[in-house]
Amino acid sequence: MSAFEIIGGKKLKGEITPQGAKNEALQIISAVLLTEEKITISNIPDIVDVNKLIDLLKDLGVNVERISKDTYTFEAKNIDLEYLNSDKFKKKGGALRGSVMIVGPLLARFGKAYIPKPGGDKIGRRRLDTHFLGFEKLGAKFNYNPVDHFFSVDASDLKGTYMLLDEASVTGTANVVMAAVLAKGTTTIYNAACEPYLQQLCKMLNRMGAKISGIGSNLLTIEGVEKLGGTEHRMLPDMIEIGSFIGLAAMTKSEITIKNVAYEELGVIPEVFKRLGIKLERRGDDIFIPSQEVYEIETFIDGSILTIADAPWPGFTPDLLSIVLVVATQAKGSVLIHQKMFESRLFFVDKLIDMGAQIILCDPHRANVIGLGRRNQLRGISMTSPDIRAGVSLLIAALSAEGKSTIFNIEQIDRGYQDIDVRLQALGADIKRITVNE
The missing domain is CATH 3.65.10.10 (Enolpyruvate transferase domain)
Structure with missing residues (x-):
């Protein structure tokens, strides 16, 4: 110790x-799961929570290359969804609160996801309801196993919809946005968070081919697209x-x-x-x-x-x-x-x-x-x-x-x-x- x-x-x-922004990093790095094309991200902070998320993506099958101290390339071409059912994932994901951020991208691209109840700071209750309620509005169905605190999510037919978030959660908004970019139809998110880090994510997704408008406001409109491509991104x-x-x-x-x-x-x-x-x-x-x-x-x-x-x-x-x-x-x-x-x-x-x-x-x-x-x-x-x-x-x-x-x-x-x-x-x-x- x-x-x-x-x-x-x-x-x-x-x-x-x-350093690069920790809270932005957890969103941006999770977004690489939305495409099989290469994404280059710079100004990534070399800190424990971010490194744990990168290791989690490697275990999931993402090809990760470190170009310099703060720059990585990610290529999520061969994703092993079975890994998400493993005890190793339950342990790793449960130790990192940021692991919940991979759910939106996995639902969008693969139609299913698994997530252990995440850990993190002991600073009081930090609800995940905003994430899950948003996914449900898009058509996702949740199952929770109280024995091992494990969520499984089915989202084989995500459809755009209108939603009013119960709170302006930054991570909740980011997760729902990532799920909505590949959903069929148009999604409107009211009471959306509008932090600079969320704006950064939306701008990056648009460069990848997403159609998000209202960036910087609390009303986001997302027109679903069929697929996303690669891009380069520098964090704040x-x-x-x-x-x-x-x-x-x-x-x-x-x-x-x-x-x-x-x-x-x-x-x-x-x-x-x-x-x-x-x-x-x-x-x-x-x-x-x-x-x-x-x-x-x-x-x-x-x-x-x-x-x-x-x-x-x-x-x-x-x-x-x-x-x-x-x-x-x-x-x-x-x-x-x-x-x-x-x-x-x-x-x-x-x-x-x-x-x-x-x-x-x-x-x-x-x-x-x-x-x-x-x-x-x-x-x-x-x-x-x-x-x-x-x-x-x-x-x-x-x-x-x-x-x-x-x-x-x-x-x-x-x-x-x-x-x-x-x-x-x-x-x-x-x-x-x-x-x-x-």
């Missing part, structure tokens, strides 16, 4: 480039990493330039951090954050305490709320963090309180952070990473804290952040990966 050992309180300086930089690095710069009083951020695709993210008092400057497609001794949280116009809440795009992404919460601990002023979408994602605040932060956890969804304007520096402690985003938030807290911190269960962080310790060392961080006995 590995851990991070961190000596905090050091100012960092330099440039850092965000990871907006969650970009937000994490903005928070890191503020917490450690560091001067950092974040390179190649695809600024136009960041939505409200820069503005939310500005409301915390963080100065950041757009320089071309880079973000420059100067060293700040103090940053002060804004209030609402009537003087009431600022509330930052997550919402479907173009609202603020829930994946950055834990970063905002940590950053607020060293700001001047107070903010209410309202995590609407996951009921267990704020439970890591007990570690921050142990480090000296002033936080009141109101309930599983809300935390009131009282920023002390650096009057009391956080102190280093030993702690365990509960999930990907909380893990990086604790890492940022440790880098700003006085003394030594040890973070265990960093396999969670590795699931979503590529070579994070090496990249932080290049900025001057005192962080090292150590092996500990279980």
Whole structure:
């Protein structure tokens, strides 16, 4: 088992480039199953969850070639559907939440699919209903085996239809879109997610020969086609990493330039951090954050305490709320963090309180952070990473804290952040990966 050992309180300086977007990767890589022709994808992050999905595709019969560190070709010409019934698949697929994303492409191209109940972060309930209800509207029939938690799906005659999604789920929308592109007739999806990563998927599918309109809105229209071809695709930089690095710069009083951020695709993210008092400057497609001794949280116009809440795009992404919460601990002023979408994602605040932060956890969804304007520096402690985003938030807290911190269960962080310790060392961080006995 590995851990991070961190000596905090050091100012960092330099440039850092965000990895390719994890959440986009899981959709885009699954989409290669829609065609037997070659697809080339670049800017793929070298992280655990993505690598697990690529290995799963290899086991399924996809010919995968790694052209460079971040570029692969995929050719799904000879797919072994029987593999989906194997114990090996049940184990592999169950360990990776992203494995649910292969269902839509398999239904579209082969008319059937199998999926174990997926795992992933322990951040509360994450329903798959949107995926399954969408497939059912297209004509798919589900069978669930409660003994081995295994779903089998028959979709031999998918037909386009109108559907109103029960929630604007990004992965749910993506999965249903991938199923609909080869269905007979026209599919209309209302209350569709419209995140940049979903837009990227739709644009890629159109280059492959799909007919999707309404991209970027919550109303998608998909005219089914008979087959799709190959294409090339480059993934966006990871907006969650970009937000994490903005928070890191503020917490450690560091001067950092974040390179190649695809600024136009960041939505409200820069503005939310500005409301915390963080100065950041757009320089071309880079973000420059100067060293700040103090940053002060804004209030609402009537003087009431600022509330930052997550919402479907173009609202603020829930994946950055834990970063905002940590950053607020060293700001001047107070903010209410309202995590609407996951009921267990704020439970890591007990570690921050142990480090000296002033936080009141109101309930599983809300935390009131009282920023002390650096009057009391956080102190280093030993702690365990509960999930990907909380893990990086604790890492940022440790880098700003006085003394030594040890973070265990960093396999969670590795699931979503590529070579994070090496990249932080290049900025001057005192962080090292150590092996500990279980």
